[in-house]
Each structure stands twice: as structure tokens, then as C-alpha cells.
Amino acid sequence: MxxxxxxxxxxxxxxxxxxxxxxxxxxxxxxxxxxxxxxxxxxxxxxxxxxxVRTCSTCGNIDGRDPCALCADARRDASVICVVEDVADLWALERTGAFKGRYHVLGGTLSALDGIGPEDLSIPALIERAGADGVAEVILALGATVDGQTTAHYIGDKLTDAGIAVSGLAHGIPVGGELDYLDDGTLSAALKARRKLGGQRPGESG
Ligand SMILES: [Zn+2]
The missing domain is CATH 1.10.8 (Helicase, Ruva Protein; domain 3)
Incomplete structure (x- = not known):
């Protein structure tokens, strides 16, 4: 007992x-x-x-303050927004030290099976942020899972339609792989070798 x-x-x-x-x-x-x-x-x-603990009302990061330390840091490049599924992915990217821009945490991925649509994630807020003055590029750092890639297609199309430059992580992320499980070297290499998306679907060669 x-x-x-x-x-x-x-x-x-x-x-x-x-x-x-x-x-x-x-x-x-x-x-x-x-x-x-x-x-x-x-x-x-x-x-x-x-x-x-607070959730940053700008990017969705978890921190002791809102806006979070990353959003409040004027040294970080506000012209590049890196989109991640979860705070764990943001932390994984921060561990690499390879990214010096801003983030946007979606809070999950689109999933027809689980009935998760764009409105359930912070996709509308992302579209709005990305359309603001001074944003030059949005990097989709989503997992190589089916739902991750579906989400990347959806957001990529929306942003491309709005005339915003979109890029995706380079290959090297294993299929089904989640960012959080990648070692720092693989993750920063995939980020540095990111490829431009635009009209073209992520996953297509070229
Ligand atoms: Zn933030």
C-alpha cells in the first residue's frame, strides 16, 4: 500500500x-x-x-514572457520566418544555432483523419504575419511525415498565391522523420541547403 x-x-x-x-x-x-x-x-x-509560463502571442513559442525572448530580440532577422509544427521543433532548431530569424509555431499539422483544419492551427495568423512589410522569406521546417508534407503543401500554396517567397528544408530529413529527433548537424545542414518552393510541390525533384 x-x-x-x-x-x-x-x-x-x-x-x-x-x-x-x-x-x-x-x-x-x-x-x-x-x-x-x-x-x-x-x-x-x-x-x-x-x-x-506563457505562450507567445506572436509566434506561439513557450517562454516566461509574451512576446517571447526570440520575438523581442532585435538582433534576430525579422525578414525570415521559420514555420515549425511544435515548440519542440523550435527548440531543436535553436539548439543548432543555425537560424537567426523569427519563428512561427503551428501547434500541429493538418489532418483529415483527426479533423484538424487550417483554423485549428495558427495558419491564418501565419498568412497575416507573412504578408506584413519586411517579410522576405518563409521557411517551412515541417516534418517529413504525410501530415507534415500535406501541411507544407497547403501553406506553400497559400503563401505563393500571396506572392511571398517560400522555401522548404533540403532533403536529408528521413521520411517519417520529425525534426526533434534529428541530430543538430543534419538539421542545420537541411536548413542551410533549403530550397525555394513556388508553384512546385515540396518533394518533387528539382
Ligand atoms: Zn515569440
Whole structure:
């Protein structure tokens, strides 16, 4: 028999990606054994994040402030917007240090199967941002999954119709690959060798 509060902690941790009930149980035990060094600081860190976390109303990044540090940084190139599915992808690109422009987090991909349409993602906001003065290029850094590529086609067409220059990541991203799982070298190479889209569908040769 475990105390109900401990059971509750285990159940909550077990909801995290990569953790099942078994590993959650082990994690909780490790935390309790290192109460002073780990459990208390972790509880404080979680409370701090819960209090301070914001979603950037411009780009969708998660940060302690809105606009986020990336949007507020005047040294970053506002003429290039890199579109990603998820904040995890933004963080992956930031880790590479290869991109110095601005981001736009879609919050997912279009999916006919799951009934996710453009209005469910921040696509309308992207179209509006991309059409603003001073935006010269939009880079679609979407995963090589079916839904990722469908989303890239859709956005690419919309932006091309609006006369905005669009590019996609170079090949080298494995099919079915999600950005977050790529090593930094592969990701920055795919970004640097990005290719112009325009009329042409991503995935077509040339
Ligand atoms: Zn932002």
C-alpha cells in the first residue's frame, strides 16, 4: 500500500511521454529518497514554471514572457520566418544555432483523419504575419511525415498565391522523420541547403 498522495504523484508522472506507471513509480521513489536535493527543488521549479509560463502571442513559442525572448530580440532577422509544427521543433532548431530569424509555431499539422483544419492551427495568423512589410522569406521546417508534407503543401500554396517567397528544408530529413529527433548537424545542414518552393510541390525533384 502506497500513501494516496504518493500514488497521485505516480499517476501524474505516468502521463508524461516516455514514462509509464512502472518508470513513474521508480522516478517517484528516487525523488523521495533525495527529498532535499531533488524533490523539493523540483517541486519549486515546477511551481515557478506553472506560474510564469506563457505562450507567445506572436509566434506561439513557450517562454516566461509574451512576446517571447526570440520575438523581442532585435538582433534576430525579422525578414525570415521559420514555420515549425511544435515548440519542440523550435527548440531543436535553436539548439543548432543555425537560424537567426523569427519563428512561427503551428501547434500541429493538418489532418483529415483527426479533423484538424487550417483554423485549428495558427495558419491564418501565419498568412497575416507573412504578408506584413519586411517579410522576405518563409521557411517551412515541417516534418517529413504525410501530415507534415500535406501541411507544407497547403501553406506553400497559400503563401505563393500571396506572392511571398517560400522555401522548404533540403532533403536529408528521413521520411517519417520529425525534426526533434534529428541530430543538430543534419538539421542545420537541411536548413542551410533549403530550397525555394513556388508553384512546385515540396518533394518533387528539382
Ligand atoms: Zn515569440
Amino acid at each position: 502506497t500513501a494516496p498522495e504518493i500514488e497521485r504523484l505516480i499517476n501524474l508522472l505516468a502521463k508524461l511521454p516516455g514514462l509509464g506507471p512502472r518508470s513513474a513509480r521508480r522516478a517517484v521513489l528516487a525523488l523521495i529518497r533525495r527529498r532535499e536535493a531533488l524533490l523539493a527543488p523540483l517541486a519549486k521549479a515546477m511551481a515557478d514554471v506553472a506560474d510564469s
